[in-house]
Amino acid sequence: MSEKMTTKQLCLNGLFIAIVCLCTMIIRIPVPATNGYIHIGDSVIIIISVFFGKKYGAAAGGIGSALADLFSGYPHWMLFTFVIKGIMGFVIGSLAGRSKSGVLSFKNVFAPVIGIIWMIIGYVLGGTVLEGSFLVALSSVPSNIIQGIGGFVIYIVIGCALEKSNFFKIMN
Numbered sequence: 001m002s003e004k005m006t007t008k009q010l011c012l013n014g015l016f017i018a019i020v021c022l023c024t025m026i027i028r029i030p031v032p033a034t035n036g037y038i039h040i041g042d043s044v045i046i047i048i049s050v051f052f053g054k055k056y057g058a059a060a061g062g063i064g065s066a067l068a069d070l071f072s073g074y075p076h077w078m079l080f081t082f083v084i085k086g087i088m089g090f091v092i093g094s095l096a097g098r099s100k101s102g103v104l105s106f107k108n109v110f111a112p113v114i115g116i117i118w119m120i121i122g123y124v125l126g127g128t129v130l131e132g133s134f135l136v137a138l139s140s141v142p143s144n145i146i147q148g149i150g151g152f153v154i155y156i157v158i159g160c161a162l163e164k165s166n167f168f169k170i171m172n
């Protein structure tokens with residue numbers, strides 16, 4: 001038996017998807033070697049996944065990031081991004097301790113690291129399919145590591161600020 005989504009849950013999902021899409025598109029640092037870019041969308045996926053759970057994280061990560069690919073001129077990456085970022089959000093949300101544990105708890109630090117490692121591996125696999133070469137796909141690893149670390153640092157800073165402001169208690 002499936003759960004029906006409440007109006008609040010539907011609105012939050014839509015808002016989170018839009019925020020991930022916008023944060024992925026607005027601040028972009030081009031990476032000429034891969035024809036891609038580094039962005040802050042991953043930090044938003046991490047925050048949503050840790051504090052709101054795997055369902056919101058998977059939806060926002062997968063759909064929001066795929067839409068950003070579509071709107072940014074990377075439609076050939078959409079399906080890969082949908083799967084990679086959706087799994088990333090799901091994994092982080094599954095492993096994290098939610099807001100009860102605190103941003104700096106072991107679970108809430110470990111979960112994003114695992115999600116970022118998956119993202120790096122996922123883009124190598126996706127790049128191998130799109131480029132037809134594993135070696136060419138490996139060239140994306142350094143920029144994806146930088147993107148992952150940047151997203152993690154931003155998650156820590158914003159997450160601590162939101163936690164200190166009691167934002168998550170208000171949201172729940």
